[in-house]
Amino acid sequence: xxxxxxxxxxxxxxxxxxxxxxxxxxxxxxxxxxxxxxxxxxxxxxxxxxxxxxxxxxxxxxxxxxxxxxxxxxxxxxxxxxxxxxxxxxxxxxxxxxxxxxxxxxxxxxxxxxxxxxxxxxxxxxxxxxxxxxxxxxxx
Amino acid sequence: xxxxxxxxxxxxxxxxxxxxxxxxxxxxxxxxxxxxxxxxxxxxxxxxxxxxxxxxxxxxxxxxxxxxxxxxxxxxxxxxxxxxxxxxxxxxxxxxxxxxxx
Numbered sequence: 001x002x003x004x005x006x007x008x009x010x011x012x013x014x015x016x017x018x019x020x021x022x023x024x025x026x027x028x029x030x031x032x033x034x035x036x037x038x039x040x041x042x043x044x045x046x047x048x049x050x051x052x053x054x055x056x057x058x059x060x061x062x063x064x065x066x067x068x069x070x071x072x073x074x075x076x077x078x079x080x081x082x083x084x085x086x087x088x089x090x091x092x093x094x095x096x097x098x099x100x101x102x103x104x105x106x107x108x109x110x111x112x113x114x115x116x117x118x119x120x121x122x123x124x125x126x127x128x129x130x131x132x133x134x135x136x137x138x139x140x
Numbered sequence: 141x142x143x144x145x146x147x148x149x150x151x152x153x154x155x156x157x158x159x160x161x162x163x164x165x166x167x168x169x170x171x172x173x174x175x176x177x178x179x180x181x182x183x184x185x186x187x188x189x190x191x192x193x194x195x196x197x198x199x200x201x202x203x204x205x206x207x208x209x210x211x212x213x214x215x216x217x218x219x220x221x222x223x224x225x226x227x228x229x230x231x232x233x234x235x236x237x238x239x240x241x242x
Contacts, residue, residue, distance in 0.1 A: 013163035038225035
């Protein structure tokens with residue numbers, strides 16, 4: 001089957017559970033396992049948290065969650081038009097955080113990478129960040 | 141996110157209900173810190189996750205913060221009954237090395 005969707009919402013943390021529920025509803029026709037569903041919800045939650053905490057540190061901006069089903073492949077993109085990441089490779093390292101004083105674990109991207117098959121991060125300073133993720137559903 | 145607790149044989153059991161993410165993190169930190177502050181004499185603190193339906197890396201940060209606070213007090217802390225998905229996050233993040241699962 002083929003299907004796609006896109007939703008844009010404010011970067012307030014209340015919308016993290018909204019984003020998790022949107023992606024869960026969208027992929028239900030693929031009959032994901034409970035594990036697959038929770039992996040995908042967690043990965044989306046991590047990406048949206050990045051937009052809320054790091055993309056727009058001082059104000060509320062727009063976050064876009066889009067997804068596309070193409071056969072067994074699920075493509076997800078979470079993007080913001082915020083401050084961007086100065087060193088993407090550094091940001092992808094486990095335990096690396098720019099906000100250690102806020103009790104941040106620095107594990108967000110590590111968890112996304114562990115839960116999804118492919119992850120790609122594109123960022124431009126002052127323009128924003130896009131996290132693209134792919135996961136094959138129903139393949140162990 | 142709701143927090144309940146009980147004290148049994150001088151061990152503090154803390155039960156987390158609901159979802160632990162960026163939205164609920166601040167309130168959770170405050171509630172857990174208050175609980176720890178009024179139970180400083182306990183032997184151990186056990187975080188029971190049997191009613192925690194979701195947690196992401198923000199939750200790991202919350203737990204690391206509470207671990208540091210408890211360590212200063214000399215109180216060991218443990219994790220009990222996480223769901224399969226929460227268990228996965230805890231394993232990947234290495235949290236069990238500082239807060240063992242019992």
